[in-house]
Amino acid sequence: MVLTKNRFKTSKKKNFSLFSLEIWNSIELDMENKINNPDYVFEISWEVCNKIGGIYTVLSSQAKALYAIHKENLIYIGPDFEGKENNFFIEDNTLFKKWTSSCNKRNIRVRVGRWDIPGKPIVILVDHSTFAADTNSFLYEMWDHFKVDSMDAYGDYNESVLFGYATAKVIEDFCHFNKIEKKKIVAQFHEWTTGSGLLYTKIHCPHIKTLFTTHATTTGRSICFNGKKLYEYFTGYNGDQMANELNVKAKHLVEKNAALQADCFTTVSDITAKECKQLLGKMPDIVTPNGFEDDFIPTGAQYTKARKDAKKTLRSVAENLFGYKLSDDVIFVGTGGRYEFRNKGIDLFLESLKLVASDPDFKKEIVAFILVPGWNMGARKDLQQKLEDPEANYNVYRKNITHEIYNFWDDQILHTMNTFHFDNNEDQNVKVILVPSYLNGDDGIFNKSYYDLLIGLDLTLFVSYYEPWGYTPLESAAFGIPTITTDLAGFGLWCSKEPIDISNGVAVIHRTDNNYFAAAYEIQSNIKQLANMNKKEYDATKKKAMSIAKKCSWNDFINYYEKAFNIALSK
8 A cells, every 4th residue: 555645635434454444544634724733843752862763763854844834833852861962962052042041040951952953943952850859749640640550660661751751841831931821732742751741741731732652552562572472362462461461561551541641642553553452442543654754865876876885885894704705796685673583573584584595596695784783892803904904814703793792692693593504605695794783884894874884785674573663664665775574564564455576666575473484485585586687677676666765755744743733732
């Protein structure tokens, strides 16, 4: 299924199934007839100016389109860590000068400036530690009003609750100081880590209309992370019971109550919407799919050069790691994301490559890169030296990893690679390299960002078991790199409700709890299909991938956010 603009005005209702809710089809999205336009929009997230994971990509890419609508009345709120430099934040002491001065006098530590991303929206960074004395009283308040039990909480729970509370207090103070309480104000809280802020707002600032967006439910993610079958037993799961069993009860209750209390509850895909209904007890009011801004992707001669440079780097690292030259027509394959062996489909990625390697009829050479940050202690010194002097008369000792890791003997990826005999010998046509480092341009081996390497790949595989949306395959398609995903990823399901092959630019593999090996064989088939394409066929496939990504532009998808604001303001 590919959404196009003409689908935005449909109101046709369908019977909902597990993997095809199509909530957007039941909602009128004719934005020419807006009833409620917010005067102020607050976007609250732990990942504003704080690059951790996928939500950072959502918000940072969304900002340009949202700013074009709301201008200076769009304000993002994120965490400020005392003494920690923030490369994404440009402080501007002229913004809200009187208010910030007032805050400082009352020991409310905030900094105001711009987020250094396209659109450069206004950002308020909040030092939530200044509200630490209120923690216990607010925990009791959440129990008293919403029966959020925090007694068994652990880990990052208290800090996240405090951050959410602090952001809500800051919004309340901002509105009061600037005398805008009677304006139409919406505050969108992202993920359970800010859900406490929504609950505070419902109690103390009911004039502010609230939205809550879950990008993945806490309990659903925990079910998958603990190796349980999410989909086969889906309708039998009780969210409260499973949260208690998996020791995420407190986080779950914050998330559940934020969803129930929000004036508009949203999530990012049909799959996650069904998950919300089953585990949180509420169907989202609207699906707000994640869009993408492609204005940083090079075009024309710049694209050609960037792709050539990336391939050169990938080849250089592989050849110096292996100790021999690769074939001229070597195929570079990649996967990436968080280090979640099962959830992110790294297990299936390796299983599929094993099938390719064991096929006697497959003669092409493949080098596969697993780009997942791990517990690393820096670049390998021997590989660095070899890269600096490729003519040096010695070979690198280990051929399967680019950085040193603390848990070398216990690493699940390396263990599987060894079990599958990915020894990276010259006579093997499939080689696999683990890159356990965050690729920010100074990792010590590639010294390129993830995107600067992505453009050099020929094929990517993001075959997740649990993936509420899936930015990585979308990003790959946007860069013109054909990609394989699954219908358990929101983006994969968005592309097609039926399995489609790699000739479409994006291959969507059917995946369930019980078809692991069938899926592996299907992925193998798609890898072989792409490897055997001639240049004309491959170029056509690249164009199709780009075309799919274009349909995910925030210029189109931002309408869903605007509709969500309208829903909240109508309450």
